[in-house]
Amino acid sequence: xxxxxxxxxxxxxxxxxxxxxxxxxxxxxxxxxxxxxxxxxxxxxxxxxxxxxxxxxxxxxxxxxxxxxxxxxxxxxxxxxxxxxxxxxxxxxxxxxxxxxxxxxxxxxxxxxxxxxxxxxxxxxxxxxxxxxxxxxxxxxxxxxxxxxxxxxxxxxxxxxxxxxxxxxxxxxxxxxxxxxxxxxxxxxxxxxxxxxxxxxxxxxxxxxxxxxxxxxxxxxxxxxxxxxxxxxxxxxxxxxxxxxxx
Amino acid sequence: xxxxxxxxxxxxxxxxxxxxxxxxxxxxxxxxxxxxxxxxxxxxxxxxxxxxxxxxxxxxxxxxxxxxxxxxxxxxxxxxxxxxxxxxxxxxxxxxxxxxxxxxxxxxxxxxxxxxxxxxxxxxxxxxxxxxxxxxxxxxxxxxxxxxxxxxxxxxxxxxxxxxxxxxxxxxxxxxxxxxxxxxxxxxxxxxxxxxxxxxxxxxxxxxxxxxxxxxxxxxxxxxxxxxxxxxxxxxxxxxxxxxxxx
Numbered sequence: 001x002x003x004x005x006x007x008x009x010x011x012x013x014x015x016x017x018x019x020x021x022x023x024x025x026x027x028x029x030x031x032x033x034x035x036x037x038x039x040x041x042x043x044x045x046x047x048x049x050x051x052x053x054x055x056x057x058x059x060x061x062x063x064x065x066x067x068x069x070x071x072x073x074x075x076x077x078x079x080x081x082x083x084x085x086x087x088x089x090x091x092x093x094x095x096x097x098x099x100x101x102x103x104x105x106x107x108x109x110x111x112x113x114x115x116x117x118x119x120x121x122x123x124x125x126x127x128x129x130x131x132x133x134x135x136x137x138x139x140x141x142x143x144x145x146x147x148x149x150x151x152x153x154x155x156x157x158x159x160x161x162x163x164x165x166x167x168x169x170x171x172x173x174x175x176x177x178x179x180x181x182x183x184x185x186x187x188x189x190x191x192x193x194x195x196x197x198x199x200x201x202x203x204x205x206x207x208x209x210x211x212x213x214x215x216x217x218x219x220x221x222x223x224x225x226x227x228x229x230x231x232x233x234x235x236x237x238x239x240x241x242x243x244x245x246x247x
Numbered sequence: 248x249x250x251x252x253x254x255x256x257x258x259x260x261x262x263x264x265x266x267x268x269x270x271x272x273x274x275x276x277x278x279x280x281x282x283x284x285x286x287x288x289x290x291x292x293x294x295x296x297x298x299x300x301x302x303x304x305x306x307x308x309x310x311x312x313x314x315x316x317x318x319x320x321x322x323x324x325x326x327x328x329x330x331x332x333x334x335x336x337x338x339x340x341x342x343x344x345x346x347x348x349x350x351x352x353x354x355x356x357x358x359x360x361x362x363x364x365x366x367x368x369x370x371x372x373x374x375x376x377x378x379x380x381x382x383x384x385x386x387x388x389x390x391x392x393x394x395x396x397x398x399x400x401x402x403x404x405x406x407x408x409x410x411x412x413x414x415x416x417x418x419x420x421x422x423x424x425x426x427x428x429x430x431x432x433x434x435x436x437x438x439x440x441x442x443x444x445x446x447x448x449x450x451x452x453x454x455x456x457x458x459x460x461x462x463x464x465x466x467x468x469x470x471x472x473x474x475x476x477x478x479x480x481x482x483x484x485x486x487x488x489x490x491x492x493x494x
Contacts (some may be wrong), residue, residue, distance in 0.1 A: 003384045006389040008448065016428065042428045078447050079454025086446075098442070103426045107443035142251035148453050149446065168463045172456070173449030175442065179350045181263065181289045187461040189452040190444040195345065195422065198438040199333075200262040200325050201255065201395065202420030206395050207326025209419070214420035214434040216415045231399040 004162045009063075010051045014074050017048070019107075033064040049159050060133045063224050085112040085145060090153030090160050093179050098151060099126055101104070109149070123241040135165065141241050142169040157179035194214045257298045261321050264295070266354075268318035280311040290467065318388075334389060337400030337407050338368050340381055341424050345398060346373055356396070360388045364405055385471040389416040396420045403427035419485045480490070 024032055038045040052058045052070075055077055074080075086109050088095055089179045090135040099111055114130045115138050116122060133141070141147070150151070151169045154162050159178035166174060174191045176182060179197075184190055203232040267287045271279055285292040292492070299305045299317075302324055306312040326458075333356050334343055346358055361377045362385050363369060371379040379387070388394070397418045401409050406425035413421060420436045423429060426444075431437055 001450065011448050011451050012444060014451075015444040018447075040428075042430065049354055058252060060378050074472040077451070080447065081450075084446070084450055097344040101442065101445050102338045104446075107446070108373055109443060109446055133471075151376035164463075167461065172453045172461070173446075175445055181379050183289065183465055187456055187459050187460050191449055193440055193442070193445065194346065195440070196261060196356060197262040198422055198440065199331070199351075199354070199356055199420075200327065201258050202396060202422065202436050203259050203326040203328075203331055204261075204324070206419045212434050214414065214419070214432050216432055216447075 006054050010054060011078070013043060013047075013051050014078055015042060015050075018071060018074045018078065018080070021067055021074070024067045025071060029067055031064045032067050034059060037065065079109060082108060084109050084149055085147050086110065086149040086151055086152065087113045087115065087138070087142060087147055087166075088151045089115045089135075089138070089153075089166070090116070090177070091116045091124065092153060092155075095151075095153040096126075098153065098177075099128065099130070107125065110170075111151075112140075112145055112147055117154055117162065135162070138165060139169040140170060142166070150177070151175045151177065152182075153177040253301050257301060258325070260288060260290060260294075260298050261325055264298075265318060265321045265325065266329070268314055268321070271314045272318060276314055277310045279314050279317075281306060300397065329355060331356050331396055332392060333357065333395050333398055334360045334362065334385070334413075335398045335400065336362045336364070336382075336385070336413070337398075337424070338363045338371065339400060339402075342400040343373075344399075345400065345424075346375065346377070355487055358398075359392055359394055360385075364401055364409065382409070385412060386416040389413070389418060389448060395417065396422070396476045398422045398424065398425040399429075 005020070014201045017037060020037060021032070021118070034045045034048050038048040042047065043051075055073070055149060057075070058070055071150050086104070088099060089112050091099075091114060095114075095116075099114065104111065111128070111130060114126070114132050115126075115135055116132050119134060121132050126132075142150075148171060150166045150173070152159060152162060152174050155179050157178065157180075159180050163174060163176075163182040167184055167188050172187065174184065175191050175193065176192050180196050181192075182190060201226070229230055255471070264284060268279070281295050285295040288295070288377075290298075302320070305317055305320070310493045323411060335346060335358050338346075338361060340436060342363075344360075346361065347420050351358065355434070358377060361373070361379050362382055364378050364382055366381060368379050369381045373379075389397075395418060397413045397420070399406060399413070399421050403425050404427075406423065406427050407429050410421060410423075410429040410431060420438070421429070421431065421436065422438050422440065424440050426441050427435060428439075431443055
């Protein structure tokens with residue numbers, strides 16, 4: 001199904017549009033133009049329209065988009081719920097920082113349980129009321145609560161074992177902060193957050209542009225999107241309905 | 248220059264190859280086959296060869312790649328140095344966790360100075376010897392040390408102001424942990440780490456695959472790469488030499 005292939009970058013942009021639409025709703029704005037929505041999301045209007053076109057027809061030419069209706073449609077597309085429950089594995093500095101990060105709750109993600117591979121951390125309590133549990137409790141907690149999302153923040157050499165355990169317990173999406181690649185069965189998605197790999201991309205750009213002068217006084221350049229400017233995309237192992245880099 | 252357009256996903260994969268090559272070097276391995284390197288990086292061999300082909304000819308058919316030589320070439324392409332110095336702005340839980348994360352030093356990134364927009368945090372000392380400085384010191388520190396990389400971990404509503412200050416001081420690449428889009432002039436690159444946007448991509452996949460059974464007992468599926476399976480890509484504002492999503 002060729003039509004079914006939505007570019008991963010489009011999915012990422014939908015989240016960005018959605019955040020702005022929520023802001024508008026909170027300010028009581030009813031209608032937004034594609035120009036306005038595109039500018040806020042730092043994409044060009046043509047890209048915005050193309051992104052939305054994958055999912056049907058939206059908006060009225062010359063009028064704009066109904067904020068509430070577009071927002072609820074994007075929520076439905078992304079599978080956003082009032083709340084997605086998430087388990088966290090790993091309570092090192094990154095794990096703890098994530099647990100305390102207000103952005104998760106703000107966007108509808110709630111840490112339901114926390115686990116650690118190190119037995120000496122089991123029993124540690126957090127301000128939000130969660131207590132660190134041992135890995136032996138993970139399958140039961142995930143299954144009983146039908147949890148499908150996990151955040152993985154363990155050392156690299158433990159990441160694959162923990163991922164295997166997560167998947168066997170019923171997890172279908174893993175946000176992986178461990179700086180290593182993990183293998184998962186078809187139908188399970190992994191999104192990597194690998195800090196130094198992201199820095200490598202920046203150094204690549206810096207190195208290529210050495211000597212170029214930057215005009216910091218003028219208005220910032222309007223980002224050019226599309227094939228030249230891209231967004232983070234998800235790596236998934238889902239067959240038949242892949243998110244891909246399509247052109 | 249059409250030829251100059253390297254897919255951002257390729258740049259990300261180069262980092263992954265490079266990590267594995269380093270491991271091989273440390274184990275004394277001299278030659279690696281493209282199959283072996285591709286498997287370790289979870290790409291198919293054709294993708295690996297295509298990625299490398301952007302930068303010339305490597306390897307000997309039927310023999311493989313010289314580990315040391317390929318590693319040093321990739322390092323040169325990515326602009327990796329023995330050490331890149333980085334400034335951090337923001338010493339909340341995320342900023343502090345990053346400062347303590349061993350992966351940065353391991354991959355050649357060293358936090359040279361730490362700043363905070365909150366004056367009450369100025370003077371706070373970290374185990375690594377760094378002391379939090381006020382934003383007024385940032386331009387001097389960045390310029391005197393010719394620092395080009397920054398990690399941004401401040402609240403969303405402060406991110407643009409801090410980014411403007413960073414760019415004016417000479418920063419050319421920003422790893423942005425603040426959950427908001429920032430605008431930068433041409434020639435400056437931004438890489439976003441937005442946790443909940445990444446989770447939204449996972450929920451999109453999960454929602455589309457609801458009801459699908461996962462075979463967790465069999466061997467994990469070999470990831471299929473290329474247009475279907477994609478890697479995080481950098482968003483840059485560099486004109487003329489963009490990293491893009493090319494096919």
